[in-house]
Amino acid sequence: MRDRLSAYQMKRRAGNRAGSRTMRIVLALTVFVILLPVIVTMIWTVTGRWPWPSMLPQSYTMRTLQELFSGSSPLYEILWGSVIIATVVAILGTLIALMTARATEIYRIRGRRLVSWAAMLPLIVPGTVFAMGIQVILIRMGLGDTVTGVILVHLVAALPYCVFIMTDITAAVGNSLEEQAQLLGAGPGRAFFDVSVPQLMPGILSSASMAYIISYSQYFTTLLAGGGKVKTLALVMVPYIQSGDRALSSVYAVTFVGSALLVFFIFEALIHRIMRTES
Amino acid sequence: MKAHTENVKKGDIKLQINGLSVELNGTVILDELSLQLHEYEFLSLLGPSGCGKSTLLKTIGGILPVSSGEIRLDGELINSKPAYRRGAVIVFQDMRLFPNMNVAENVAYPLRVQGVKKADRLVRAEKYLEHVKLGGLGARRISQLSGGQQQRVALARALAAEPKLLLLDEPFSSLDENLREDMRQLVKDLHREFGMTTIMVTHDRQEALSMADRVAIMFDGRIAQTGTPEELIESPADERVSGYFGSAKQ
Numbered sequence: 425m426r427d428r429l430s431a432y433q434m435k436r437r438a439g440n441r442a443g444s445r446t447m448r449i450v451l452a453l454t455v456f457v458i459l460l461p462v463i464v465t466m467i468w469t470v471t472g473r474w475p476w477p478s479m480l481p482q483s484y485t486m487r488t489l490q491e492l493f494s495g496s497s498p499l500y501e502i503l504w505g506s507v508i509i510a511t512v513v514a515i516l517g518t519l520i521a522l523m524t525a526r527a528t529e530i531y532r533i534r535g536r537r538l539v540s541w542a543a544m545l546p547l548i549v550p551g552t553v554f555a556m557g558i559q560v561i562l563i564r565m566g567l568g569d570t571v572t573g574v575i576l577v578h579l580v581a582a583l584p585y586c587v588f589i590m591t592d593i594t595a596a597v598g599n600s601l602e603e604q605a606q607l608l609g610a611g612p613g614r615a616f617f618d619v620s621v622p623q624l625m626p627g628i629l630s631s632a633s634m635a636y637i638i639s640y641s642q643y644f645t646t647l648l649a650g651g652g653k654v655k656t657l658a659l660v661m662v663p664y665i666q667s668g669d670r671a672l673s674s675v676y677a678v679t680f681v682g683s684a685l686l687v688f689f690i691f692e693a694l695i696h697r698i699m700r701t702e703s
Numbered sequence: 704m705k706a707h708t709e710n711v712k713k714g715d716i717k718l719q720i721n722g723l724s725v726e727l728n729g730t731v732i733l734d735e736l737s738l739q740l741h742e743y744e745f746l747s748l749l750g751p752s753g754c755g756k757s758t759l760l761k762t763i764g765g766i767l768p769v770s771s772g773e774i775r776l777d778g779e780l781i782n783s784k785p786a787y788r789r790g791a792v793i794v795f796q797d798m799r800l801f802p803n804m805n806v807a808e809n810v811a812y813p814l815r816v817q818g819v820k821k822a823d824r825l826v827r828a829e830k831y832l833e834h835v836k837l838g839g840l841g842a843r844r845i846s847q848l849s850g851g852q853q854q855r856v857a858l859a860r861a862l863a864a865e866p867k868l869l870l871l872d873e874p875f876s877s878l879d880e881n882l883r884e885d886m887r888q889l890v891k892d893l894h895r896e897f898g899m900t901t902i903m904v905t906h907d908r909q910e911a912l913s914m915a916d917r918v919a920i921m922f923d924g925r926i927a928q929t930g931t932p933e934e935l936i937e938s939p940a941d942e943r944v945s946g947y948f949g950s951a952k953q
Contacts, residue, residue, distance in 0.1 A: 600795075600797070600799055601799055601801060603766045603786070603799075604793075604795070604799040604801075605801070605812070605816075606765075606766065606785070606786040606787045607764050607765070607766065607786050607787070607791070607792050607793050607864075608787075608792060608812055608813040608816065608860065608861075608864045609787050609788075609790075609813050609816045609817060609864055610787055610812075610816045611785075611787050612785075612787070614816065615787070618801075618812075619801050619803070622803035623802070623803070
């Protein structure tokens, strides 16, 4: 939301001519920097041979797509796994973050500074280090090599960001409207959902998207906690990238980005629909 | 001068506050405060800023906890009754309209919570909007209204809840002087029409004296004196009260 706001402000500030020209150059550069690699990657997905210094590939192939759809681990299975895990992490992460934010910002529990600080701890420890420790705990709990274990590890990785986002917006929204709703006769839960949730929605969306993409792109933690038995797109993709098979890496990269975007799109559409039918 | 005071039916005791203390973060805000309010009465709560006026309203409304003492509404002890079951609505000076709802939905919100059907509650919301002279503006967004209009929506919404007690927390302080006069008149008219027992917090002496049946003046978390406007000016209880009214007397 903040990004959208600043983009808007920039647009307004760009009212004078010199400003708008600079903006146009920046915009063109941004498009160039983001879009060009994507286009090149997309061409690579069907490239057979593309030696230097040709502008275009010299031969094309469907080998990569065959591998993608009917390889050793079929795409739909991996995709499904990734999407489910990431969605669960997004929902749980945002819920936990929301409750944490309410506890520290609205109910001002004792030791709230400690809680806020502790929520950020996983950011300090490198993911790989902490994944090794947590794997031992998961195995002891009997959750080694399970989807639940992977979700738990992803949650720990995503939570600092979720808590950060939700704390910010919860503090900004406050509870004055909720109080008003209660005074008008709404029970606490009802007041929260009718009045605060719509205000919190931008934060809920950012937090869920953040958690989703963090879970979606976890490699090492998934490998450790899932023991290679829990397969996600990132897990399957990374070895291809490391092995240097550009065509195959590209096809996975495009699938990765495309599927993440598609899920985001569905998320947003769903939430907009829910919000509209409510009011 | 105050035509409406004569027609007010003096009813039973509506609100009874005995020895009420409220502490926030270890600071005593209300200090064994007592206050009594009759049915249909319009009381102005006057006092310097920081004396605990708003805290008192919030405590009566049920969004701040009572430390000791008792609050009775219609004879019933409501100390630990949650805000949503008390039937005391506060209109805050920052209005607190719900930005995700349009004007009519805001006014209809208390009815929606009570389970009134949509078509029904929107009709009733329109009636309340007409009472505050905003008929036909139900479909507007809150952001499309001026400050004065927003304050009237907040009033209409409070009326729609049909509260036992209407609590106004400096309702006009964010408006400019012309609007304020209109709003005072409107609040008086509404009080006459709906007969709701009302407490209005203000720090504007003239406003308090001209609008209310009775004025309560508050210092440091206690009520220093209550009485009709005449009583307060003619026979102040102590120097603080007379000092406070010094400028209002001429």
